[in-house]
Amino acid sequence: MKDAYGVLKKKYIRKMQDAFRRYGYSPRALTWSGAGRQNLRFFMLSRIGDMRNRSILEVGCGFADLYGYLLEQGWKGKYTGIDIVPEYLDVAREKYPGIDVRLLDLFEDELDGEFDYVFACGVFNEMIFDSADEQDAYVRKMIAKMFAVSTEGVGIDFQTSYVDFKHERGFHPPPEDIFGFCKNLSKRVAVRHDYMPYEYMVYVYKGDSIYRPKNVFTAYVDLLTEPDGEEPR
Numbered sequence: 057m058k059d060a061y062g063v064l065k066k067k068y069i070r071k072m073q074d075a076f077r078r079y080g081y082s083p084r085a086l087t088w089s090g091a092g093r094q095n096l097r098f099f100m101l102s103r104i105g106d107m108r109n110r111s112i113l114e115v116g117c118g119f120a121d122l123y124g125y126l127l128e129q130g131w132k133g134k135y136t137g138i139d140i141v142p143e144y145l146d147v148a149r150e151k152y153p154g155i156d157v158r159l160l161d162l163f164e165d166e167l168d169g170e171f172d173y174v175f176a177c178g179v180f181n182e183m184i185f186d187s188a189d190e191q192d193a194y195v196r197k198m199i200a201k202m203f204a205v206s207t208e209g210v211g212i213d214f215q216t217s218y219v220d221f222k223h224e225r226g227f228h229p230p231p232e233d234i235f236g237f238c239k240n241l242s243k244r245v246a247v248r249h250d251y252m253p254y255e256y257m258v259y260v261y262k263g264d265s266i267y268r269p270k271n272v273f274t275a276y277v278d279l280l281t282e283p284d285g286e287e288p289r
């Protein structure tokens with residue numbers, strides 16, 4: 057898989073570079089189809105939890121537009137972005153001097169450090185591999201790596217399988233499959249399929265302990281109205 061990946065990755069990067077040469081700083085250079093919806097995706101990512109003063113890693117950060125969005129919202133925290141296309145990172149550095157963006161491939165490179173939240177937006181929209189099985193294995197490995205370096209949780213968006221049209225190399229994993237995989241990483245998983253008809257987002261939380269005997273996730277224990285340990289009659 058790794059050998060094939062090297063060749064496929066080069067092809068993918070070349071395509072992104074061609075798009076950048078053609079369109080410059082624009083969503084089309086990131087191969088987004090249909091501009092103007094990015095803030096909605098960023099809004100949804102930022103709904104994962106309390107992000108104030110938290111550290112964020114964005115995998116596949118592109119131009120680091122998520123960072124720009126968060127700054128506009130008054131966010132204060134530490135942002136790190138990684139991407140495999142150097143031209144995108146150059147734009148990010150120009151737009152946000154001092155930003156921490158790194159040329160790094162989450163799939164094959166080691167990533168040092170821990171981050172409160174780890175995000176990926178649009179990273180899995182296009183098939184890198186030719187076969188669905190290999191693409192699935194690739195995405196699962198990426199999700200697991202993201203989860204491993206996060207301390208609070210992971211937010212990722214996907215194109216849904218509930219569509220009547222797919223681009224030739226579009227990747228549309230069924231939400232049920234992604235949910236099932238993520239449930240093996242954490243007991244606490246949310247799937248949001250309510251903000252766009254053809255995309256969805258998953259949140260996978262690190263804190264998944266269960267408060268017994270109430271059987272609620274500990275993150276929600278403050279909302280309980282009955283005293284500890286006593287079942288309502």
Ligand SMILES: C[S@@+](CC[C@H](N)C(=O)[O-])C[C@H]1O[C@@H](n2cnc3c(N)ncnc32)[C@H](O)[C@@H]1O
Binds near residue numbers: 087120177
């Ligand atoms: C559709 S663009 C989205 C960019 C940005 N997240 C945004 O929402 O504007 C997908 C990005 O993921 C990057 N990418 C794809 N595979 C990657 C990998 N294995 N490691 C790091 N970045 C990757 C691409 O180079 C590209 O910049």
